[in-house]
Amino acid sequence: MQGALLLPLVYGLLGLFALGFAFRSVRLARMPVHLRWELAPVPHEKGKAAYGGSYFEELDWWTKPREKSLLSELAYMGQEILFLKALHEQNRSLWWVSFPFHLGFYLLIGAGGLLVMAEGLGLAGWARAGTGAWAVAPLALAAIGHGLGLVGTLGLLAKRGGDPHLRAYSTPESFLNLILALAVFATGAAAVATPGFIAELRGAGLAVLTADAGAALPTALAAHVLAVAVFLGWLPYSRMMHFVAKYFTYHQVRWDDEPMRAGSALEREMELQLQRPVSWSAAHIGGDGKRSWASVATEEKSS
Amino acid sequence: MNAHTRIRDIGRNGQALLSPVSLSDLAPLPAPYDGPDDQPAWKELTPAARAAMVCNLDGVVAAGLPHPRDEVEERAYVDRFVAGLRKLLDADANWTFLQPLTLSLEYCVRCQSCSEACPVFMASGQNEIYRPTYRSEVWRRLVAEHARPGGRFTAWLTDGHVELNWTTITRLYELCYRCTLCRRCAQACPIGIDNGLITHELRKLFSQELGWAPRELHEKGTVLQLEVGSSTGMNVVVVKDNMEFIDEDVSEETGLEVHSPWDREGADVLLIHNAGEILAWPENPAAFAILLDAAGIDWTLSSDDIGYDGVNYGLFYDDVQLARIALRHAETARKLKVRKMVMGECGHQHKALMTIADRILVGPMNVPRESCMALLEDIVFSGKIEFDPSKNDFPVTLHDPCNIVRNLGIVEPQRRILRHLCPQFREMTPHGVDNYCCGGGSGFAVMSGNNFADWRISVAGRVKFRQILDAFADQPGPEVKKYLCAPCSNCKGQFRDMFQYYGVLEKSGITYGGLVELIVNAMVDVKEPFIEWEMH
Numbered sequence: 068m069q070g071a072l073l074l075p076l077v078y079g080l081l082g083l084f085a086l087g088f089a090f091r092s093v094r095l096a097r098m099p100v101h102l103r104w105e106l107a108p109v110p111h112e113k114g115k116a117a118y119g120g121s122y123f124e125e126l127d128w129w130t131k132p133r134e135k136s137l138l139s140e141l142a143y144m145g146q147e148i149l150f151l152k153a154l155h156e157q158n159r160s161l162w163w164v165s166f167p168f169h170l171g172f173y174l175l176i177g178a179g180g181l182l183v184m185a186e187g188l189g190l191a192g193w194a195r196a197g198t199g200a201w202a203v204a205p206l207a208l209a210a211i212g213h214g215l216g217l218v219g220t221l222g223l224l225a226k227r228g229g230d231p232h233l234r235a236y237s238t239p240e241s242f243l244n245l246i247l248a249l250a251v252f253a254t255g256a257a258a259v260a261t262p263g264f265i266a267e268l269r270g271a272g273l274a275v276l277t278a279d280a281g282a283a284l285p286t287a288l289a290a291h292v293l294a295v296a297v298f299l300g301w302l303p304y305s306r307m308m309h310f311v312a313k314y315f316t317y318h319q320v321r322w323d324d325e326p327m328r329a330g331s332a333l334e335r336e337m338e339l340q341l342q343r344p345v346s347w348s349a350a351h352i353g354g355d356g357k358r359s360w361a362s363v364a365t366e367e368k369s370s
Numbered sequence: 371m372n373a374h375t376r377i378r379d380i381g382r383n384g385q386a387l388l389s390p391v392s393l394s395d396l397a398p399l400p401a402p403y404d405g406p407d408d409q410p411a412w413k414e415l416t417p418a419a420r421a422a423m424v425c426n427l428d429g430v431v432a433a434g435l436p437h438p439r440d441e442v443e444e445r446a447y448v449d450r451f452v453a454g455l456r457k458l459l460d461a462d463a464n465w466t467f468l469q470p471l472t473l474s475l476e477y478c479v480r481c482q483s484c485s486e487a488c489p490v491f492m493a494s495g496q497n498e499i500y501r502p503t504y505r506s507e508v509w510r511r512l513v514a515e516h517a518r519p520g521g522r523f524t525a526w527l528t529d530g531h532v533e534l535n536w537t538t539i540t541r542l543y544e545l546c547y548r549c550t551l552c553r554r555c556a557q558a559c560p561i562g563i564d565n566g567l568i569t570h571e572l573r574k575l576f577s578q579e580l581g582w583a584p585r586e587l588h589e590k591g592t593v594l595q596l597e598v599g600s601s602t603g604m605n606v607v608v609v610k611d612n613m614e615f616i617d618e619d620v621s622e623e624t625g626l627e628v629h630s631p632w633d634r635e636g637a638d639v640l641l642i643h644n645a646g647e648i649l650a651w652p653e654n655p656a657a658f659a660i661l662l663d664a665a666g667i668d669w670t671l672s673s674d675d676i677g678y679d680g681v682n683y684g685l686f687y688d689d690v691q692l693a694r695i696a697l698r699h700a701e702t703a704r705k706l707k708v709r710k711m712v713m714g715e716c717g718h719q720h721k722a723l724m725t726i727a728d729r730i731l732v733g734p735m736n737v738p739r740e741s742c743m744a745l746l747e748d749i750v751f752s753g754k755i756e757f758d759p760s761k762n763d764f765p766v767t768l769h770d771p772c773n774i775v776r777n778l779g780i781v782e783p784q785r786r787i788l789r790h791l792c793p794q795f796r797e798m799t800p801h802g803v804d805n806y807c808c809g810g811g812s813g814f815a816v817m818s819g820n821n822f823a824d825w826r827i828s829v830a831g832r833v834k835f836r837q838i839l840d841a842f843a844d845q846p847g848p849e850v851k852k853y854l855c856a857p858c859s860n861c862k863g864q865f866r867d868m869f870q871y872y873g874v875l876e877k878s879g880i881t882y883g884g885l886v887e888l889i890v891n892a893m894v895d896v897k898e899p900f901i902e903w904e905m906h
Contacts, residue, residue: 119803121779153560316562
């Protein structure tokens, strides 16, 4: 009975998640190539990233091979994703609550990953999967993750509500996001405290995968599953999608220092952009919705 | 200032100032600029000026927008503003910055980590309207309600509400000219949200859709440059005369034969100065000529079209004007068949031609472009010229122009030169890509109408001024002559005004100039000091 109510909701919310996530990610990825707007430091600049230098420091830079370091970029990203390095440097008081909030999610993802891995190994016939450390680690990660998440979320709520500068710029969505996250962590903490949590969670996962409407879950776990589904269903429509946006802001804006090369794909792409119509209507532009950017930009005189 | 100015206040009470800037709120300066009489009084706007122009933001007028004739005209402008909001988010109208703008529109989590990175906000005593996120939030609310599907409920949920009226758009317009586009806030943002870009895009909306832009940037800037050849108003005859005079003058002073070559087809280097140098700081193009000749560089200037003025104020407010100027710069180089274009000491010229316009310079227009910093470093360390660093044995510090350093990542060549040629070189704190703007960025250096120069120097340049004084804190008095190296024409314009405003040469013995002047000053073959310790 419980499963019959819960399952359609979970499927619907997961569908919303998939739809929103795909739509917003693909939309960002398919936007036109823009003009360059990089910002130093660019970590892939080999030997120069430490002080923010770029290939423009080289004499006749276009005659020399680009020396890019993927390792430096990965190191930068790793510190940023795992430790919120920029926030640590720029806004330490917020970092103290934001870091446990994010770390809580990371640990939960880690716990989920271990559970899935153990299940896979078990299906492959490895008898020890799901026992010993394989059983303890997900439980420990989930417990710590929910605890840290709770602390972080409550801290973020206190900061948003208590700091007048943050409050003035907060919107109903800012609080809604945190309340949904709080529901995830609070129900999760309650569920973890229930005896047999991992086994029950495994059962819930299988019920969702097999569409077993007859599955019965402990109340705390059922509440947690619902909270997670609601959270995920809302996530791609909120500013919490910044974790995806961050890929684009870093890789396609701040670090996009790819120069124009004759005969390159980029050049062909830009030739197409220059054929887009100009519709700006100020007198000096002369855009009529038909003339192209190339035409408007190369006209003899402007007034 | 109003301590509790809220975002929605921008559209309310249009007859009053939203948040006046007050001298008593400004961050303190060190001695001898800390006394009550050391801050010059600001120019008062006359009642006639107030009657003629919109002045409803902070008591400062940068844009000088005339009042509308009637409510019909007001309404028409508001409607055009809404049309512009939508065009900013349209792939055809704004492909140039659509993706970065969308990212900054939709993903700011409103953590305010950027606030303290902003020198304007901090120098003002944290006037709320100067907070980097204030104008961004106003824009987000307007977009949510007027340029996106979803209606008022969605707008309320995700962004909030501000009234859309004449007061809102005129305050927002003026507020776009309270940010120097230095992008320090973007650098501080953990997500990569760029409030500088938002300001840039709003300026574009006002220019490209409503035809609103400060006169100094538009009529006397890009329009004049496209018509005459230079935003200084110099046509080719005048600029050639001026350069000839500079060559004669510097030849006489140094004893070296200086002759700036014009229009040499097939030259290795086409050097493009900001033409303001030729008028205001002639020692700069003179020093370039001395150095390039001494190093045996095959170089030329161009008198073709706009090829003698690297200025491109379109960078600050209008993509179409930016493209028109950049394309004509590139065409000049293409026709001359030079191997490369070299940017003179001008930050925004670097950014406009080397990165922003890079992707529109397709096919034969893609003539290689290089910073003078790289060329100068090569010359200094080539061994072709003999230097005596003891000729530069005075305290020197370096200002990092945002457009050259934070935006292009050209950090070390100028430093290697200064460390080599200036025994008393010292850095500011912070410096390099973490530098502070001079306060004259984004076109401000050429904007002095009404009382804007007072604001530009006292507020926008305040943190930088403090940095300069701190860099020389070990020898603060006027008896020790000190040099602020500012390798950017617009930055020098700001320092010229700033130093005159506070009497810095008299009180602290600090003058300013470019990098190339310091290099020439250290040349063994230049017998008399090239740097003059006077205000210029």
